[in-house]
Amino acid sequence: MDDKNVIILAIETSCDETSAAVIKDGELLSNEVFSQINIHTNYGGVVPEVASRNHLVKLPQVIDEAVRKAKISLNDLSAVAVTKGPGLIGALLVGVSYAKSLAYALNKKIIGVNHLMGHISANFLAGAQPPFICLIASGGHTLIVKVISHTQYQVLGSTRDDAAGEAFDKVARVIGLGYPGGPKLDKLADEGNENAYEFTRAMIKEDNYDFSFSGLKSAALNHINKAKMKNEAINKADLCASFRKCVCDILIMKTMRAAKDCNINSIAICGGVTANSLLRKNFKAECDKNAIMLTMPDAFLCTDNAGMIASCAYYKYLNNEFEDIYMNASPSQRL
């Protein structure tokens, strides 16, 4: 197969971001994202049916915009790629149905991409070369992966209950910060004292790479209730700062340990939570201290976007990994 001039259109609709991107020979030409966040804020979280309806409304124009900005035409494409899962089934089906039919009508190849592989592949765009240890931390997932090559992975550990982003959102909701909680909590935490409240670092001593974050929400609630009983006011900024520090410590420690154990001196981080300012700062400091190379894609490549799907699809294309017209969405697909 000719490996030059490989142009791929990628589509991502797994949650509440409608996105399309064009990649040529591994270089991103465009990456359009329509975020439905303002729509879902009214409901305090993503409503699957609302997300699916909006994907269908927005997807055609988002694709047109991605193609226009890449200065190509649909006929120049080598393949159409799409997120198969994991994600919301109704939302995924819009992207999958659209991508399959578009590829069919254009007589192009079709590539199905695992959303988590997409997150990992964002690091290829930021210059990371396998092998590296990758932390994926988002609203739906928290896992540590050994990236062996562009298309080969080994999951070392994952969360046993809530994802890190879920913990951020829940604590933010408990103290009334609203949706989306993560970014709002991050901002407020900057004004607080990170040692003011105590949070237990769950599973930190256990000899594995798994996480548990479900207890943190209860811990935050306990702090609030304790203060209430003593008739004291709780300092929200301090609570946010202490909580944030705890989550960051856990994520960093386990990732660093994985790198050490695998004897790999390169780490990459991705997923929505890695847009967190403290996590980025502390990861950088810790990696510098241990002479480990750190790749942190720009924030827009960390949250859901089709650019990362395009990156993954490019290496799948080189590897001849294509789907047929029977391809379906798989909402609980694992890495």
Next chain:
Amino acid sequence: MNILAIDTSTIAASVAVISEEKLLAEAYTDLKLKHSEKLLPLVDHILCDLRMNIDDIDAFAAGSGPGSFTGIRIGAASIKAFAHANNKPVIGISSLEACAFGQAYFPGHICPIFDAQRDEVYTALFKFEESCLTRLSEDSAVSIDKLIQFLKDKESILFCGDGLYKFKSFLSETLGQSAYFANKITSMPRASSVGCLALSKLAKGEISDYKSFLPDYIRKPQIDQPKKRYEYINTKSVVK
């Protein structure tokens, strides 16, 4: 002029190619296979049989619902993408109308009913007048009891659609002699009917495109109110 038409509003999925002269091909399945899996293979199958390529299609038509939200969305996404490739026209047809169209020349009222869950049906009332399908009411979601109230004075009514699976015996009991039921060959909305109705819309210039065509859900999305259990604290009293 060739139209590729699909319908995915009910559990059945169908695909047809129709021209002004005749119905060229139709494929229909009513299986527990997912629409997202079976729709494109059905399209590929009939185009191959016709020795046609999708470039030979001049316009695309879809049953735009009402029906299963996910079903009509899969159909709409596929039809929009087909049209997107070469910016060809899109025509949306009410799936209830397509279902009624399949009951040509029944002398009384025609009442397609699609299962809408919660003991409701998507429905509308039609009649053939001088061999022309005439719409008597708008597509809507109503409870089966309300529908019966509305229909009880009518002389003869032919019911069709996947709502029959659930409500046939109930309708038969409550409406007695005046209720007729479509046979299993014609009961479901067919892509050929969608295509046929689309041809007349196309002739009148009532077309849409890949950007603006959307399914007709009828109902708003069901949204649960934000869960109370998260509202643990009165934020005002605890702010420093």
